[in-house]
Amino acid sequence: MSASDVPTMYPVRPSVPSTARALGAQFGEAIAQLGETFRRIVSGWPEAGLRRQKRQTPQVVVVTGASAGIGRATVRLLAQRGSRIGLLARGKAGLDAAAAEVRAAGGEALPIPTDVADFGAVERAARQVEQRFGPIDAWINVAFTSLFAPFTAIEPNEYRRVTEVSYLGYVHGTKAALNRMRTRDSGVIVQVGSALGSRAIPLQSAYCGAKHAINGFTESVRTELMHEHSNVRITVVQMPAVNTPQFSWVRSRMTNHPQPVPPIYQPEVAARGVVYALDHPRRKQYWVGASTAGTIVAQRLVPGLLDRYLARTGYDSQQTDQPVSPDRPANLWEPLDGPGGEDHGAHGVFDNRSHSHSGQSWASRHARTLASGLTLASTAAAAQWARRRVQR
Numbered sequence: 001m002s003a004s005d006v007p008t009m010y011p012v013r014p015s016v017p018s019t020a021r022a023l024g025a026q027f028g029e030a031i032a033q034l035g036e037t038f039r040r041i042v043s044g045w046p047e048a049g050l051r052r053q054k055r056q057t058p059q060v061v062v063v064t065g066a067s068a069g070i071g072r073a074t075v076r077l078l079a080q081r082g083s084r085i086g087l088l089a090r091g092k093a094g095l096d097a098a099a100a101e102v103r104a105a106g107g108e109a110l111p112i113p114t115d116v117a118d119f120g121a122v123e124r125a126a127r128q129v130e131q132r133f134g135p136i137d138a139w140i141n142v143a144f145t146s147l148f149a150p151f152t153a154i155e156p157n158e159y160r161r162v163t164e165v166s167y168l169g170y171v172h173g174t175k176a177a178l179n180r181m182r183t184r185d186s187g188v189i190v191q192v193g194s195a196l197g198s199r200a201i202p203l204q205s206a207y208c209g210a211k212h213a214i215n216g217f218t219e220s221v222r223t224e225l226m227h228e229h230s231n232v233r234i235t236v237v238q239m240p241a242v243n244t245p246q247f248s249w250v251r252s253r254m255t256n257h258p259q260p261v262p263p264i265y266q267p268e269v270a271a272r273g274v275v276y277a278l279d280h281p282r283r284k285q286y287w288v289g290a291s292t293a294g295t296i297v298a299q300r301l302v303p304g305l306l307d308r309y310l311a312r313t314g315y316d317s318q319q320t321d322q323p324v325s326p327d328r329p330a331n332l333w334e335p336l337d338g339p340g341g342e343d344h345g346a347h348g349v350f351d352n353r354s355h356s357h358s359g360q361s362w363a364s365r366h367a368r369t370l371a372s373g374l375t376l377a378s379t380a381a382a383a384q385w386a387r388r389r390v391q392r
């Protein structure tokens with residue numbers, strides 16, 4: 001609603017002095033702008049220049065890291081709407097269990113053991129998916145690994161491995177997807193990102209570097225697609241701390257069991273954000289969880305203060321008080337759900353400390369409705385105020 005609509009909806013009496021009328025109109029306009037600003041804050045900043053993507057339900061979807069954590073929870077949601085899903089990860093136990101869940105929920109599944117660090121393997125997997133299901137509508141990059149340790153305690157080959165899986169794995173997935181989507185001028189790529197891609201923390205330098213790189217790489221690809229006037233969309237979903245198996249199987253050199261920095265959300269909260277982004281890929285990025293929004297905004301406003309805060313708290317906040325062996329099995333080089341291994345599912349060990357809902361994510365998904373409501377209510381209040389003034 002524009003400011004000029006105000007007098008139409010709430011007729012001002014003819015005797016109104018013109019200054020008061022102008023004042024009321026200005027106030028109404030200011031409130032309308034406030035509503036628009038609010039809409040942008042809760043929804044992320046939509047990019048000018050991108051044509052509105054026609055809403056559609058992707059049918060053929062590839063998910064990397066589909067066997068556990070956020071990828072597994074996402075696959076479950078996609079299966080419920082009948083998607084045909086290429087499931088990529090390394091471990092057989094996790095992949096088989098994910099495929100069984102997809103089929104039970106009404107979807108179709110093609111589990112393909114794949115190491116995302118190997119571009120040839122990713123490209124072959126894409127080909128297999130298209131042979132079985134037809135053109136890939138959407139590609140969701142989720143697979144990652146990490147290493148919890150101070151930078152000085154990480155060997156160069158370990159650093160390279162984390163980067164090859166967690167950063168280049170996304171590059172490989174994006175390339176395999178674009179090899180197909182660009183020629184068809186259709187498709188959606190969703191990158192599962194992290195608040196730590198905007199604000200790095202101690203003990204996760206390799207991971208934070210990869211997550212920062214994904215943002216930069218994706219921004220560049222996005223502008224190239226815009227340059228081509230392509231209808232292929234690419235978006236990033238920035239995640240908060242999520243209760244997934246990673247904290248029990250990522251290589252760690254910390255003395256105690258790793259934990260996500262609270263507040264912790266359940267993987268279903270993350271998965272809902274991913275699927276929403278898939279259906280609404282026009283935005284540059286989505287933020288899931290108030291902690292993600294808070295972290296990204298605080299980093300933009302007071303980065304130095306955060307440096308000092310994280311230097312003081314970042315070691316303790318990433319560990320429980322349970323000691324853990326530095327030699328515990330880790331998924332850096334090999335899957336822990338490989339032959340003879342076990343399915344780890346979507347959830348980690350922090351169920352009793354994790355939130356199943358995020359008010360911020362809900363607000364972000366319903367930004368348009370909320371903003372319209374706010375604008376309407378504010379405009380009504382402004383009109384009421386103006387009317388009272390001129391009646392005095």
Ligand SMILES: NC(=O)c1ccc[n+]([C@@H]2O[C@H](COP(=O)([O-])OP(=O)(O)OC[C@H]3O[C@@H](n4cnc5c(N)ncnc54)[C@H](OP(=O)(O)O)[C@@H]3O)[C@@H](O)[C@H]2O)c1
Pocket residue numbers: 064065066067068069070071088089090091092094114115116117141142143144145165192193194195239240241242243244245246247260331334335336337338
């Ligand atoms: N959990 C959080 O707190 C959190 C916070 C912010 C962002 N995120 C992001 O969310 C995504 C998923 O995290 P998560 O916590 O759900 O992870 P997770 O529980 O550790 O699951 C990781 C998945 O990736 C697969 N994977 C690992 N290495 C692979 C490789 N080399 N090739 C192919 N697949 C591989 C794993 O299966 P295999 O080992 O069998 O291959 C598994 O399916 C990541 O991108 C992460 O950055 C998570």
